[in-house]
Structure formats: structure tokens, C-alpha cells
Amino acid sequence: MSTQPRAATRASTRAKTSTVASSTRATRATASKPATATRPAPAAKKTTRKPLVSRDNTADFVAAAAKPVSKPKTTRKACTTDEDTELEPIMAYLRIRPDLSEDEPTSSPYLLPLSDTSVRMRDPNDQQNPSRFRVSTTPSSIYTFSHIFPPRTSQSDFFTKTTLPLVRDVLQGQNGLLFAYGATNSGKTYTMQGGASAGSAGILPRSLDVIFNSIEGLHGSGKYRPVRLQGVELADKTDSVPPPVTPEPGLAEVLGLHMDHSASDADIDPTVLKLDRNYEYTIWISYAEIYNEKVYDLLDSVQQDSAGGIPRSNSGKSLLLTRKALSLKPSPLSDSVDSGITGKYISGLRQFRVHSASQAKALVKLGQLHRRVFGTLANRESSRSHGMVIIKVVRGHRGERDDPTALQIARLTLVDLAGSERTKHTHTTGERLREAGNINKSLMVLGQCMEVLRSNQRKVAASLAQEDADGRMDTREVKRGLAVVPFRHSKLTEALMDYFVGDARAVMIVNVNPYDTGYDENSHVMKFAALAREVYVTPAPAPLQRVPGGGKAQGSAGKHSPPEATPKPRSRKVTISTGGPGSGKKPSEAVLEVLEEDEGDAEESEDDEPINPLVDALFDEIEDLRMQLFESEMRCAIIEAEVREEVIHEMEERMATMEKMYARRLMNEVAQNELKTDAKIDMLHQSGLFGSPVKRARPPSPIRHDDIAEQEDVEMSLVEYGTADDMTSDDESDRGRSLSPLAGKSRPVKQETPRIIREVREFVPDPPMLPSDTEEAELTESEDGTMSSEADAASDSVSATTGSEEESDDADYDDEEEADEWGPSAGKTPRAKAKPVPQRAASPIPAPHVSKLERVMRNMTLRTVDPDDSVVVVPVKKFRERKESPEHDIGAATQKKKKRQLAKKAIVTEEEIERAVAKKDNVRRTTGGFRG
Numbered sequence: 062m063s064t065q066p067r068a069a070t071r072a073s074t075r076a077k078t079s080t081v082a083s084s085t086r087a088t089r090a091t092a093s094k095p096a097t098a099t100r101p102a103p104a105a106k107k108t109t110r111k112p113l114v115s116r117d118n119t120a121d122f123v124a125a126a127a128k129p130v131s132k133p134k135t136t137r138k139a140c141t142t143d144e145d146t147e148l149e150p151i152m153a154y155l156r157i158r159p160d161l162s163e164d165e166p167t168s169s170p171y172l173l174p175l176s177d178t179s180v181r182m183r184d185p186n187d188q189q190n191p192s193r194f195r196v197s198t199t200p201s202s203i204y205t206f207s208h209i210f211p212p213r214t215s216q217s218d219f220f221t222k223t224t225l226p227l228v229r230d231v232l233q234g235q236n237g238l239l240f241a242y243g244a245t246n247s248g249k250t251y252t253m254q255g256g257a258s259a260g261s262a263g264i265l266p267r268s269l270d271v272i273f274n275s276i277e278g279l280h281g282s283g284k285y286r287p288v289r290l291q292g293v294e295l296a297d298k299t300d301s302v303p304p305p306v307t308p309e310p311g312l313a314e315v316l317g318l319h320m321d322h323s324a325s326d327a328d329i330d331p332t333v334l335k336l337d338r339n340y341e342y343t344i345w346i347s348y349a350e351i352y353n354e355k356v357y358d359l360l361d362s363v364q365q366d367s368a369g370g371i372p373r374s375n376s377g378k379s380l381l382l383t384r385k386a387l388s389l390k391p392s393p394l395s396d397s398v399d400s401g402i403t404g405k406y407i408s409g410l411r412q413f414r415v416h417s418a419s420q421a422k423a424l425v426k427l428g429q430l431h432r433r434v435f436g437t438l439a440n441r442e443s444s445r446s447h448g449m450v451i452i453k454v455v456r457g458h459r460g461e462r463d464d465p466t467a468l469q470i471a472r473l474t475l476v477d478l479a480g481s482e483r484t485k486h487t488h489t490t491g492e493r494l495r496e497a498g499n500i501n502k503s504l505m506v507l508g509q510c511m512e513v514l515r516s517n518q519r520k521v522a523a524s525l526a527q528e529d530a531d532g533r534m535d536t537r538e539v540k541r542g543l544a545v546v547p548f549r550h551s552k553l554t555e556a557l558m559d560y561f562v563g564d565a566r567a568v569m570i571v572n573v574n575p576y577d578t579g580y581d582e583n584s585h586v587m588k589f590a591a592l593a594r595e596v597y598v599t600p601a602p603a604p605l606q607r608v609p610g611g612g613k614a615q616g617s618a619g620k621h622s623p624p625e626a627t628p629k630p631r632s633r634k635v636t637i638s639t640g641g642p643g644s645g646k647k648p649s650e651a652v653l654e655v656l657e658e659d660e661g662d663a664e665e666s667e668d669d670e671p672i673n674p675l676v677d678a679l680f681d682e683i684e685d686l687r688m689q690l691f692e693s694e695m696r697c698a699i700i701e702a703e704v705r706e707e708v709i710h711e712m713e714e715r716m717a718t719m720e721k722m723y724a725r726r727l728m729n730e731v732a733q734n735e736l737k738t739d740a741k742i743d744m745l746h747q748s749g750l751f752g753s754p755v756k757r758a759r760p761p762s763p764i765r766h767d768d769i770a771e772q773e774d775v776e777m778s779l780v781e782y783g784t785a786d787d788m789t790s791d792d793e794s795d796r797g798r799s800l801s802p803l804a805g806k807s808r809p810v811k812q813e814t815p816r817i818i819r820e821v822r823e824f825v826p827d828p829p830m831l832p833s834d835t836e837e838a839e840l841t842e843s844e845d846g847t848m849s850s851e852a853d854a855a856s857d858s859v860s861a862t863t864g865s866e867e868e869s870d871d872a873d874y875d876d877e878e879e880a881d882e883w884g885p886s887a888g889k890t891p892r893a894k895a896k897p898v899p900q901r902a903a904s905p906i907p908a909p910h911v912s913k914l915e916r917v918m919r920n921m922t923l924r925t926v927d928p929d930d931s932v933v934v935v936p937v938k939k940f941r942e943r944k945e946s947p948e949h950d951i952g953a954a955t956q957k958k959k960k961r962q963l964a965k966k967a968i969v970t971e972e973e974i975e976r977a978v979a980k981k982d983n984v985r986r987t988t989g990g991f992r993g
């Protein structure tokens with residue numbers, strides 16, 4: 062018994078390298094295609110072995126996305142290595158879904174195409190609120206694709222540029238894989254299958270059209286049928302039975318599902334490819350679904366009973382649907398003459414020979430219907446599974462019709478992947494969580510496979526470069542250093558592995574919906590695409606077949622294939638009611654039973670390779686351990702993502718709270734400053750230095766009440782604020798610390814003379830300060846209207862006592878109209894009370910006292926209200942300086958005019974002050990209020 066490990070395990074270790082390709086393939090490939098430029102060696106970067114990095118593949122992943130791609134562009138440009146193996150990168154095409162809402166787009170898309178091949182993606186959160194705290198790893202990234210298709214691209218154009226070359230290849234005997242990747246609702250199904258309107262047929266029906274258009278008149282006899290991945294065997298009479306094209310009677314009606322005969326059915330792509338007419342072709346179709354890590358046949362989903370209808374369950378009331386999970390088996394090496402690499406095939410997957418495009422389309426539609434049926438039964442969307450249509454083209458030379466070894470089997474697999482959104486966004490539990498986990502798992506494993514492939518290819522390229530330099534290379538060393546590609550970690554990658562390690566072309570369609578889909582999901586999709594673009598595949602023609610024993614139907618080399626073992630009925634039953642009360646259907650019609658049989662254990666039965674049980678067991682052990690590691694990494698990744706999310710959320714909340722807190726503090730500061738200013742003005746009024754006797758005599762102004770109330774508000778709010786901010790000091794200390802010097806003295810201001818005014822009065826006794834009748838009248842007139850004149854008056858009063866000659870200037874404030882604003886009595890009362898100034902010059906204030914008063918006055922500010930209602934704080938000093946400026950000497954008329962203007966500017970009427978206070982209240986309300 063050979064000690065060779067079995068093929069499946071070995072296959073998983075064979076990352077695509079230039080060294081594994083056989084010379085036969087290389088020669089043929091070179092013959093079938095024009096010689097191409099030598100591939101620039103991928104970055105000779107040392108990559109550490111990281112086969113199982115699970116989360117976005119972290120640094121490499123991001124680096125790959127961010128790195129400017131210097132790989133061949135849109136057009137296919139194969140590359141060769143030193144061993145003449147042609148390699149080309151996976152083609153990645155970006156398709157941007159149009160905005161389908163009828164209204165104007167609510168949000169601008171965060172994808173901006175920069176050219177035909179590059180697109181900028183910017184985090185909309187950063188755009189909307191740049192200051193917002195957010196951990197954004199890649200706020201703006203540029204991604205490069207083979208080609209970018211804008212929203213308005215027609216289905217026909219898209220097909221021609223992305224898929225037609227693959228169809229040509231498959232008709233020339235070369236394998237091709239096309240898969241659509243993207244978040245839910247991004248347009249994958251639309252791209253693959255098409256829409257309902259005319260001209261919207263998708264890639265799948267168009268491919269079928271082109272294939273049948275092109276092989277018109279070149280149909281083969283169908284003597285041989287394809288088996289497994291690339292084997293053939295003699296066909297039997299079952300292969301001549303036409304494929305089913307209509308759903309089981311009763312099935313669609315029960316579930317309310319119908320074959321979808323949309324307008325796009327009438328679309329027929331007229332493209333014809335020119336083929337070598339020495340060959341003839343037969344076309345075979347299969348349709349599989351991978352759901353919850355199980356593979357199902359969508360063309361064999363409904364088991365018929367002998368009567369041809371859907372059988373009833375034992376109860377007789379429900380319909381019984383049965384479908385069986387299929388297993389993946391390694392394709393035997395003996396299936397082909399010169400293949401050194403193998404993959405896995407879906408054992409038991411039915412395939413039908415189709416003779417026309419319409420027949421093929423009907424078959425595919427039936428598969429889609431079954432996909433929907435089982436999706437409905439499992440209470441899920443069909444998009445939760447991966448749909449895989451496999452078109453096999455058997456090509457044989459007309460001159461060698463009876464020579465099965467001259468046949469070539471080429472496969473075109475079109476995959477509509479499940480939505481790529483992550484588990485944490487689906488908010489699912491139980492079965493749905495498992496489903497979401499499995500979808501993510503298979504897509505995550507796909508990403509991991511890409512990454513390991515890329516890393517291995519870089520290592521090989523680096524060693525080739527080394528060889529060039531040194532002239533020698535130990536390939537065994539290089540191979541030993543290559544990581545195992547984890548294809549076996551998911552059914553999806555297992556089923557597709559031969560496209561990556563075998564001979565095939567691969568195309569990836571990246572569907573993005575920048576309107577409804579979240580940035581994070583699409584960012585993940587783009588990173589995946591960037592990674593996939595760096596993986597190289599070998600687009601060589603499929604090998605010729607080996608059919609020993611004169612072409613008799615057989616399953617493997619030299620042995621007659623035993624009929625596939627029927628798996629033991631390890632089935633599970635799913636009973637789902639889709640009807641009942643409220644559904645408009647009788648419950649008995651709506652109850653269905655689904656028997657989903659697990660795959661059998663016959664996996665190894667067809668392996669041709671001799672197996673060393675010890676090696677096999679060790680490999681299995683390794684795989685198990687890897688699986689466990691992978692699962693724990695996945696769990697960690699999910700937990701990490703959740704923790705990150707939580708931390709971000711918490712930080713955002715904290716930042717918002719801090720922002721609020723500082724805004725309130727700022728407002729309090731402003732309010733306090735205003736209060737201080739108000740209080741100073743009030744003090745001047747109280748002292749009589751700033752207000753007229755009229756004002757002093759008048760009843761307390763409501764404004765003052767407002768101010769007091771407002772100050773109390775502020776105090777209250779500050780106390781509350783202190784509590785909210787965990788300020789532990791008591792109210793008293795808070796008040797003493799945080800408020801203005803006048804805080805808490807608002808009421809006393811009314812009742813007792815403030816300290817500062819007492820000081821003023823002390824130094825400037827009332828009687829001597831009062832002006833003479835004439836002067837008083839003048840002053841009253843000016844004081845009534847203007848705060849500046851009050852200041853001037855006050856200072857003038859002081860100046861007068863010190864023998865200043867500014868009295869004459871103050872006389873210029875004469876203005877009867879302004880004086881009348883206070884009413885006739887207003888002016889009279891104080892005049893009546895006014896006492897003559899007997900000895901102004903005789904009672905001078907001592908110089909030091911005057912200077913102290915001056916200092917007090919200079920430090921005060923005046924709060925005035927402009928005619929345009931804006932509050933202006935003007936230092937008293939400024940008025941004084943203006944007054945003292947040389948301009949005062951230029952003629953009495955000019956001076957008077959200037960002063961009047963100045964006075965007007967500084968007028969504060971009672972209404973205006975009220976308005977200002979109201980405005981302040983308003984501000985307080987809009988900023989949250991001091992009362993909280």
C-alpha cells in the first residue's frame with residue numbers, strides 16, 4: 062500500500078504555484094494563446110505563515126486594499142513564470158447598483174468612481190460629522206478593479222465585458238468560475254439572473270444563449286456523459302430523458318410560488334462566437350445550493366411518488382418534500398490524462414443534457430423555484446444560500462468521435478453568493494444565527510483561502526527571484542514553507558477549490574449598493590475584492606480524459622463504479638406551517654414536511670488512491686485541530702467586534718456628555734460675565750453716579766427684578782450643575798466659588814447700597830456732587846437717554862469737584878427731545894428735589910480719593926444697546942478717551958453733533974433693556990436652560 066496521503070488532503074496543501082504545473086499544460090497553454098509578457102514578480106515580501114487569520118486578515122488585508130495595485134489592468138494579460146506556467150489574476154469587476162428609490166436620493170453615495178478602474182470610498186460618518194468621535198480605520202480608501210461599471214450600465218454591456226470571454230474559454234475547453242459577491246440587496250441576483258423588464262436578462266441566461274448560438278450545428282451525439290469533475294463515461298438511456306421544466310404539480314400552488322415568466326425571458330442575446338467547426342459539443346447543466354454548510358441539488362429537490370405527484374405524509378394531511386444533503390468527494394486523479402491537480406465534486410448531483418437555450422433556461426428557472434420553495438420552508442430568504450449553476454461542455458473532435466480519451470470537459474460555474482453581511486447585523490438567534498454564521502463562515506473561509514493563496518504565491522515568486530540571483534533553488538524547501546490553504550473549512554471553498562488550484566479562469570463580480578447598504582459592510586466587500594485581485598490562477602485548458610476499458614461507463618480507473626450507496630436515512634424532519642388562520646388557506650393544505658437527509662458517509666468509497674490509514678488519520682487530526690482553531694478564532698473575532706462596538710458606543714456617549722457639560726459651562730461663564738456687567742451698571746445707578754435722580758426716584762424697574770430672577774436662575778442651575786458633575790462641595794461653597802462676586806447679593810442690591818457704591822459715596826458726598834439747577838437739568842437730559850452720558854456725567858461730576866473744565870462740554874448734551882422721553886414729571890421731580898450746589902469749589906475731594914474713584918470708574922464697563930438691538934460692552938475708559946481727544950476742540954457744533962451721535966449709539970431705553978433681557982432668556986432656553 063502506498064504511503065501517499067489521499068488526494069483530497071494533498072490537494073488542499075497544493076497552493077497554486079508555478080512549480081506544480083505540468084509541462085504538458087504549459088506547452089498547450091502557450092500554443093493556444095499568444096505569448097504574453099513575463100509576469101512581474103509579485104512583491105518579494107517576506108510573509109509569515111498565517112493560514113488561519115480570521116478577521117479581515119488584518120494587516121495584510123488592509124495593506125492589500127490600500128496598496129496601489131500595479132498588476133495588469135482591465136484586459137486579460139496572462140503572465141508567465143520561469144517554468145512557462147501562465148498565471149493571471151482573478152478578474153474583479155465592480156458593479157454599482159443604481160438608486161432605486163423614486164424620490165431624490167436621501168443620502169449621497171459614499172463611492173466615487175475616479176476612473177474606469179478605481180473608486181474612492183469615504184466613510185459617510187466622517188463626512189457628515191468630521192469632529193465626531195469614531196474609530197475609523199480607513200476613512201477614505203481607493204480601491205482598484207479590473208473595471209468599474211457605473212449604475213446605469215446595461216445588462217448586455219456588463220455581460221459582454223465580464224462574462225463573454227469566459228464563455229468563449231469554456232467553449233474552447235477551459236474551465237471558468239464567475240461569482241457574485243456583495244451585501245444583501247446589492248444586485249447579485251439581478252446581475253446573475255436578471256430583472257423582470259425587457260433587456261434585463263442577466264449573465265446566466267445570456268451565457269446559455271451565447272453557448273447555444275455558437276454551437277448551432279455542432280451538437281454532439283451525447284454518447285458520453287461527464288462525471289465527477291472532469292471524467293466521462295458512457296451515457297445510458299436515462300440521459301436521453303428530457304429534463305423537467307415545470308414544477309411539481311401542487312407544489313407552487315401550495316406555497317403560492319409560480320414559475321417566473323418575466324419579460325426578460327424573451328431576451329435572447331444574439332452574440333455568436335466563432336468556434337472551430339471540427340469539434341462537436343454537448344451541454345450539461347446542474348444546479349446546486351449550499352445552505353447551512355450542506356450541499357443540496359436544486360434539480361432533484363422534490364421526491365416524486367409512484368403516482369407522479371407530491372407524496373402525502375403519514376397523516377395524509379400534509380405534503381411531504383424530501384431532499385438530501387450531498388457530499389463532496391475528491392475527484393480521482395485518474396479522471397484525466399495529465400492533470401496533476403484535483404479538486405472535489407458534488408457526489409450525486411444530477412445533471413441534465415440540454416439541447417437548446419430555452420430548455421436550459423427553463424431548467425435553471427425550476428432550480429430557482431426550488432430554491433425559493435426551500436427557502437420559504439426554512440423560513441429564510443433564498444439569498445441566505447449560495448446558488449451554483451454548473452454548465453459542462455463536453456467537446457470532442459469530429460474525427461475521433463469514438464475516442465473518449467479525446468474528449469475535453471470544460472466547466473463554467475456561475476455562483477450567486479449569499480449576502481455578505483455579518484452576523485452581528487442580522488440580530489438573529491438560534492437556527493437563523495447558525496445560518497448566518499455558516500454564511501459568514503463560508504465567505505470568511507473564502508477570504509482566508511485567497512489570502513493564503515496570495516501569500517504562497519508571493520513566497521514562490523520570491524524564491525524564483527532568489528533563484529534568478531543565485532542560479533539555484535531548492536523547490537522542496539519552498540514547498541515546505543507554503544501554508545495549507547484551508548479549502549476544507551467550508552463546503553463552498555471545497556466545491557470551488559479546483560478553480561483556484563487547478564486550471565481555470567476566475568472572475569469576481571463585486572456588487573455594491575452605496576445607497577441602502579452600510580458603509581462597513583461594503584468596506585468589507587471592497588477589501589475582499591482587493592485581496593482576491595492579488596490571487597493568480599492558471600487559465601490552462603482542461604486536460605483530456607482518460608476512459609480506460611474502451612469507454613465503458615465507469616466511475617474510476619480500472620474499476621467499475623458501484624452504484625452510489627444510498628445514505629442511511631439519518632434524516633431530520635422540518636415541519637413548517639405556512640397557512641392556517643389568517644393566511645386564507647386551509648391549514649391542511651399548508652402544512653409541509655421536509656425531510657433533509659444528511660449526507661452519507663460514503664465519501665471515501667470512490668477514492669482510487671491507496672490510503673495509508675495512519676497518514677490519513679493524522680491529516681484528519683490536523684484538519685480537526687485547524688477547524689477547532691478556526692472556530693475559536695471566529696468566536697474571538699465576533700467577540701472582539703462586539704467589544705469594539707461597545708467601546709466605541711460608550712466613548713461616543715461620554716464625549717457627547719462632556720461636550721454638553723462644557724457647553725453649559727461656557728454658557729454659565731457668559732451669563733456670569735453679563736451678570737457682573739449688569740450688576741456694575743446697577744451699582745452705578747444705585748449710587749446715583751450713573752443714573753439720574755429721576756431713576757432713583759422711580760419705582761423699582763421690572764428689569765431689575767428680571768435680572769435678579771435670572772441671577773437666581775443661574776445660581777440654581779450652577780448648584781444643579783455642580784451636582785450633575787459630581788461636584789461634591791456644598792451649595793454655599795459652590796456659590797461662593799463659581800458665581801460672580803455679586804452672586805447671592807442680588808436682593809441686597811435692592812435693599813442696601815453695594816460696597817463699591819458705599820465707597821463712592823464715602824468719597825463723594827451727595828450734596829456737593831449734585832450739580833446746580835442748570836447743570837442738573839443738562840445732566841438729567843443727557844442721563845435719561847444715554848449710558849455714555851451717564852458715565853460722562855458721573856466722571857464729570859467728579860471732575861467738576863476737582864476743578865476740571867469739562868463742564869462746558871457736558872452742556873453739549875442738551876437735548877430737550879431726549880429729556881422729554883421720561884415725561885414731564887420725570888424731569889421735574891428731581892429738579893424739585895435737587896439742591897443747589899453751594900460750594901462746589903469749596904468742597905473738593907482730596908486727590909487720592911478722586912484717583913480711587915477714577916480707578917473704580919475706569920474698571921467699569923458700560924453695557925449699551927445698539928439701535929440694531931445688538932448688545933455692546935464699551936469700557937468707560939474708551940468714552941473718556943474719546944472725550945478727551947483733540948477732536949473736542951474743533952468747534953462746538955461739530956462736537957455737539959459727534960456727541961449726539963455717540964449718545965445715540967449708546968442709548969439704552971427701558972424697552973431695549975427689556976428686549977436684551979428677553980433675548981438673553983431666549984438664549985438660555987435654546988442652550989438647555991440653566992435650570993436644567
Ligand SMILES: Nc1ncnc2c1ncn2[C@@H]1O[C@H](COP(=O)(O)OP(=O)(O)OP(=O)(O)O)[C@@H](O)[C@H]1O
Nearest residue numbers: 158159244245246247248249250251256444479480
Ligand atoms: N443594476 C441594477 N439596475 C436596476 N435594478 C437593480 C440593479 N441591481 C439590482 N437591482 C434591483 O435591486 C433589488 C435587489 O437586487 P438583488 O435581489 O439582485 O440583490 P441581491 O444582492 O441578490 O440580494 P440578496 O443577497 O438578498 O439576494 C432588486 O429589486 C433588483 O431588481
